[in-house]
Amino acid sequence: SCAYQEQVPLRLYQEGEDEAYLYKLHLIEELKEALESEHSPLFMNYQPKLNLNTAKVDKLEALIRWINKEGQFVNPELFVDLAEKAGLIVTLTRWVILQVIQQVEQWNKMGYQFKVSINLSAQDIQHDEFIDYLLAIVKSHNVATTQITLELTERDIADNEALVVARLSHLKALGFAISVDDYGIGQSSLAKLKTLPVDELKIDKTFILTLDQSQADQDIVASTISLGHKLGMSVVAEGVENKASLALLNDFKCDYAQGYYLSRPVTADKFIQWYKTYESPL
Numbered sequence: 001s002c003a004y005q006e007q008v009p010l011r012l013y014q015e016g017e018d019e020a021y022l023y024k025l026h027l028i029e030e031l032k033e034a035l036e037s038e039h040s041p042l043f044m045n046y047q048p049k050l051n052l053n054t055a056k057v058d059k060l061e062a063l064i065r066w067i068n069k070e071g072q073f074v075n076p077e078l079f080v081d082l083a084e085k086a087g088l089i090v091t092l093t094r095w096v097i098l099q100v101i102q103q104v105e106q107w108n109k110m111g112y113q114f115k116v117s118i119n120l121s122a123q124d125i126q127h128d129e130f131i132d133y134l135l136a137i138v139k140s141h142n143v144a145t146t147q148i149t150l151e152l153t154e155r156d157i158a159d160n161e162a163l164v165v166a167r168l169s170h171l172k173a174l175g176f177a178i179s180v181d182d183y184g185i186g187q188s189s190l191a192k193l194k195t196l197p198v199d200e201l202k203i204d205k206t207f208i209l210t211l212d213q214s215q216a217d218q219d220i221v222a223s224t225i226s227l228g229h230k231l232g233m234s235v236v237a238e239g240v241e242n243k244a245s246l247a248l249l250n251d252f253k254c255d256y257a258q259g260y261y262l263s264r265p266v267t268a269d270k271f272i273q274w275y276k277t278y279e280s281p282l
């Protein structure tokens with residue numbers, strides 16, 4: 001009957017939901033363990049940013065990775081989001097900060113002076129001990145604050161704006177660089193951008209992935225680059241997957257290009273191997 005037919009999809013839907021919910025709970029428990037474990041299944045990958053003015057790689061983005069007990073790669077967007085919801089993000093970010101700064105110290109000792117960016121969540125920057133923690137780790141590892149960039153989205157900044165802007169200004173005064181990630185897909189307001197203590201603008205990859213095939217994207221990207229420059233910012237394009245897009249970004253006077261065309265995010269060791277034999281694609 002009619003009633004029966006209506007119940008069937010409803011039940012299936014709920015079963016699917018339960019499964020997804022249980023999977024997420026399971027991931028949260030595993031993530032908690034991972035953050036406490038000495039031989040952590042978490043690790044950092046690094047993706048180079050190519051300086052288009054010098055054709056050199058002098059900056060990198062640190063991106064977290066997790067291979068879980070089942071040997072599966074867990075999508076970072078998924079588990080970072082879960083960490084935010086489960087109250088684990090401050091712990092996760094502290095773990096990331098320690099790993100990255102230890103790595104930068106090691107590179108410094110090897111004679112490589114890279115600038116490395118760390119992704120933050122809204123809760124990190126709002127946490128009262130964030131700046132003290134970051135500063136203590138940086139100082140105890142002989143890393144210059146100017147070697148560390150902090151990436152946040154406009155959404156993360158808007159969450160508690162007055163507080164966050166004050167924190168960012170403080171961090172900037174200490175020498176850290178501030179980057180606006182995923183620019184252009186959120187509630188981008190030019191008025192706001194003007195007032196933010198920001199050094200770097202990262203154009204979201206949705207505008208870059210098919211840049212070479214879209215006149216609209218080329219117009220948006222070219223004007224965003226000139227806007228960033230007028231506001232005194234360095235502009236990074238993320239998601240550069242082919243030579244044609246790289247050439248366009250170079251023509252548009254973009255400052256940095258990041259994407260699979262240059263390198264995927266890789267372990268620190270693999271990055272150094274790549275870096276040693278790197279030849280400019282420009």
Ligand code: C2E
Binds near residue numbers: 064080151205240258
């Ligand atoms: P995001 O910060 O915008 O990082 C850039 C994402 O674009 C990375 O995905 C990177 O692997 C990917 N990407 C880089 N080049 C290309 C390309 O040419 N084509 C395509 N299709 N993608 C490219 P990933 O590593 O999966 O990270 C996804 C998001 O997860 C990040 O976006 C960031 O929001 C978050 N995330 C990653 N690591 C961390 C972390 O350590 N802490 C926090 N809070 N968030 C992180």
Ligand code: MG
Binds near residue numbers: 061119151181
């Ligand atoms: Mg980022």
Ligand code: MG
Binds near residue numbers: 119121153
């Ligand atoms: Mg984020």
Ligand code: MG
Binds near residue numbers: 181182202204205238
């Ligand atoms: Mg991004």
